[in-house]
């Protein structure tokens with residue numbers, strides 16, 4: 139029997155307009171139909187090739203369809219390995235846990251137990267919040283300005299962005315947003331401000347169940363928390379009986395160098411959330427890790443049909459073995475991150491702009507969101523997929539694959555440099571016109 143030709147031979151995309159909800163977003167600024175991807179490259183149905191500096195918002199840290207990860211999954215499926223098993227014990231789960239234990243937890247001296255929530259990042263955050271409130275018997279959570287933690291109600295309450303919060307339709311409560319590191323500019327230590335509020339019995343701030351923080355704010359504009367600030371936050375959480383939750387969903391899995399983004403600060407969070415690049419192949423998979431003493435869950439108390447994705451266990455195990463069996467990969471990421479920093483600094487200097495970020499998670503701050511959107515659109519026209527971040531979407535954010543070839547990386551950054559230069563000179567000319 140012959141099968142119909144795949145629809146990618148037909149460039150008609152009207153089906154999306156007719157049948158897909160208006161909630162769609164990335165596809166609006168990148169209106170192509172993609173058919174294939176390999177390493178840092180994506181291909182559309184018109185023969186177009188794109189260099190991917192978005193990497194599924196840091197879900198594809200090892201690039202698209204990494205051959206080692208893909209092969210592991212193909213073999214698993216070929217051998218009728220378990221695809222879905224609720225939270226039953228499976229060989230794939232055991233291998234993942236053994237590998238995670240041996241390559242990630244033990245070498246770092248972290249005695250966490252692993253909870254498999256539903257497969258997306260927001261599930262991991264919801265589980266973390268629920269556990270912190272259950273353990274402490276408190277309901278208030280301290281999150282930070284510009285934080286992003288997901289779109290379900292609990293996580294959304296911790297998210298700062300007004301446009302995202304507006305979608306909730308109900309009050310988002312039991313969370314306060316305190317100023318993140320650097321929010322009030324240099325010279326104002328926001329960890330000290332928080333300490334003062336927590337210590338002052340009349341500040342109006344209730345004793346918190348948890349302090350939830352990203353070490354680098356992925357969606358919130360690549361603001362970086364210094365190691366010293368993180369250590370202060372960790373210490374004050376402890377002092378005030380609150381659990382420290384590091385949301386490492388975007389900054390973790392090597393994006394900032396080490397497997398966990400908090401390693402550099404030398405802190406040991408009570409709870410850690412991981413998702414995005416954990417499966418390594420782009421399969422949905424999330425993990426909530428916490429100190430053994432906190433494991434007071436009743437069986438099934440936080441349940442879900444897709445807890446642990448067996449296909450993702452297989453690819454995550456392969457990714458850990460391939461990239462994390464020694465320190466070489468982390469070193470490579472740091473080296474590339476330094477190169478990225480230099481390139482962005484040069485662009486920023488040329489146009490009086492600012493850079494932000496850490497490791498392979500960095501960007502350049504345009505004067506406003508409109509200009510940043512012009513830069514990303516111009517990049518897309520030249521075959522580079524790149525997105526913005528920040529309160530006003532004003533930061534052009536480079537999230538290249540961590541294992542990208544140096545020469546390809548340089549070429550992609552050439553495109554960013556050229557587009558920033560074009561957009562900025564147009565902008566400067568236009569403002570001169572106005573003042574004439």
Ligand SMILES: *Cc1c(COP(=O)(O)O)cnc(C)c1O
Nearest residue numbers: 258259260286287288356387388
């Ligand atoms: C993406 C992200 C989330 C939410 O993950 P989803 O898989 O989109 O639910 C939570 N926290 C951070 C820091 C993220 O970057």
